[in-house]
Amino acid sequence: MDHAIPISKRALGEHRLGNLVPSCAACNGEKGEKHFATFLAGQAERIARIKAHMARHGYQPLANNKALRQVLDTAYKEVGQIATRYTTIIDALLRDRPQVRPLRPSPPPAVSGSRPSPAD
Ligand SMILES: [Zn+2]
Numbered sequence: 848m849d850h851a852i853p854i855s856k857r858a859l860g861e862h863r864l865g866n867l868v869p870s871c872a873a874c875n876g877e878k879g880e881k882h883f884a885t886f887l888a889g890q891a892e893r894i895a896r897i898k899a900h901m902a903r904h905g906y907q908p909l910a911n912n913k914a915l916r917q918v919l920d921t922a923y924k925e926v927g928q929i930a931t932r933y934t935t936i937i938d939a940l941l942r943d944r945p946q947v948r949p950l951r952p953s954p955p956p957a958v959s960g961s962r963p964s965p966a967d
Contacts, residue, residue, distance in 0.1 A: 849875045851883035851897050852908050856923065858882060859916075865906020868897055 849870035852860030858880070860866050870878070878886045887893050901908070909915055 849878060851901070852910070853880045853882065855880055856919075857910075859909040859919070861906075861909065863904070863906055865901040865904030866908075868900065 848867050850860045850862070851866050851868050852858050854860045854862060868883070883897050884894050887897075
């Protein structure tokens with residue numbers, strides 16, 4: 848099985864029945880991340896059969912939805928900016944952190960089945 852429209856940020860294919868088509872391993876590998884219509888360029892009948900398969904299962908490719916595309920593009924940019932802001936803050940925090948030495952060496956890690964020593 849292969850995704851006619853690849854599952855990627857750009858192509859927005861979905862893991863749904865209407866987007867799943869049978870494929871041999873060789874064709875699946877060769878198609879890779881290409882859109883099915885790109886991969887099957889010049890093979891109108893096969894493209895039409897996949898489109899009919901999508902329609903039969905009520906699959907509507909998301910990339911054709913301009914409003915959704917805009918929302919996703921904006922969300923992707925904003926999430927990227929937030930991630931950059933927080934990694935910058937966290938990096939600065941960790942860089943400026945005072946190096947505190949422990950007063951005593953830390954105890955050895957507990958071994959499963961061991962009993963607490965009398966000093967505890
Ligand atoms: Zn094949």
